[in-house]
Amino acid sequence: MFACLPRLGNASGKSTNLLWRVELVRNFVNHVHHMFDELLQRDLSSLNSQLSSYLRGGNPNETLGLFVKMHQASPILSSHTFTPVLGACALLSYPETGRQVHALMIKQGAETGTISKTALIDMYSKQGHLVDSVKVFKSVEDKDVVSWNALLSGFLRNGKGKEALGVFAAMYRDKVAISEFTLSSVVKTCASLKILQQGKQVHAMVVVTGRDLVVLGTSMISFYSSVGLMSEAMKVYISLNVHTDEVMLNSLISGCIRNRNYKDALLLMSRQRPNVRMLVSSLASCSDNSDLWIGKQIHCVALRNGFLSDSKLCNGLMDMYGKCGQIVQARAVFRAITSKTVVSWTSMIDAYGVNGDGVKALETFREMCEERSGVLPNSVTFLVVLSACAHAGLVEEGKECFGMMKEKYGLVPGTEHYVCFIDILSKAGDTEEIWRLVERLMMVNNEGNLPYAIWVAVLSACSLNMDVTRGEYAARRILEEKGHEKASVYVLVSNFYAAIGKWDMVEEMRENLKKKGLVKAAGHSSFM
């Protein structure tokens, strides 16, 4: 609506513009009147459905824009206003907008009721604010299956698989009648945790309930693919006797490629016209497997079908070439992209970074930061830049970038950024500075707890630099950590003690491993 207003910035200059300025203000006032008239003519419920239809059409910005105007025009809104608006907030990832809407809901008394609260649970979890999500869930008086499902998928989305299973168990205890939404999320949880037994049990439940088999079947296929059981995935596909569902076929094809079953992949690919989404997910599998040959085949298919104008596909190609060490090819794809997004730039920087060319990575990063690139670096960009610096031992540049991230771009470093930065400082041999950083982090963190990954980074820095005192402190923190009683913990700590020559402690770690039954059989070659 405001797009048709003249730009006030043009009014600068001579006094002859005065008349024009008056005209401009008059236009503006007319415009506002017009806007109010328009709003008054339509009642709240039709505006609410307009909000929903913007959201369904994939235009969260339009939803928020209309909402702001509605809020200005009339102070009272209904809960049907807020649910689509929360959905838009969830999509847009401006963390504070959702909170502001929540505050407004409380002010208007519109946050009560299961449906409103479920929308809040969903919004907070999609924003990564799990704590708030759980808080809202606890406040729901009449919890129904949908609010439970929203909580479950929230844990899943935020990488908390174990907690998601805990929610499922709680639903069982509370005798909640589960739905196909529940099953779908639980199957996905089993896939992310790679737990075969539970996944099979859920498969049985899917068969018993017998509803929505195409969607649930697709989940089952991707579950079996992720645990490496392609024969089971294939069985599900055949038993459903639905051979043309694009989503299901894409799931099966990318599973085949991930498990290096190229024969079946090609066979299945011939059952549908190639589509961008399928090629992109296949490319991701090629990147993981460093399968340059099949990656090149996909490049050819994309070329023949005219898909090279798709920037997402090009990003996938760059990533594949980068991971396969083909930096020249990655660069060629990058140069040909007409509208480079932040992902394109980040993929290119990372391609240089993983190939050890920190200088080229930084050069590309600086080019990206110039205004004419039209994009801004985000937190993933900084992560790949920092990891390129760590990899190539570019200490000063790494420090500069870490500072720039906060000061110039206002981005908050996450655990991964700190891990990378500690790695950089470790390359400089500076455990003093690492320790100052750790102390500063412990001050701001509640109860002086730091994420496990940070202590791991500190410990390996201490191993590298033979810092016995600080290393032993980090080792203690790591061993105290709950839920990390895995072989990798003892191996990590044991490697530190080996580095500083404390062989009695190395032995103690080995004893710990034995006591907990974590010792693996020694490796041996497989020929007879």
Place this chain on the structure above:
DNA sequence: ATAGGGTTAG
């Protein structure tokens, strides 16, 4: 109000 494809970056 919740659910299917490791769509692209670590």
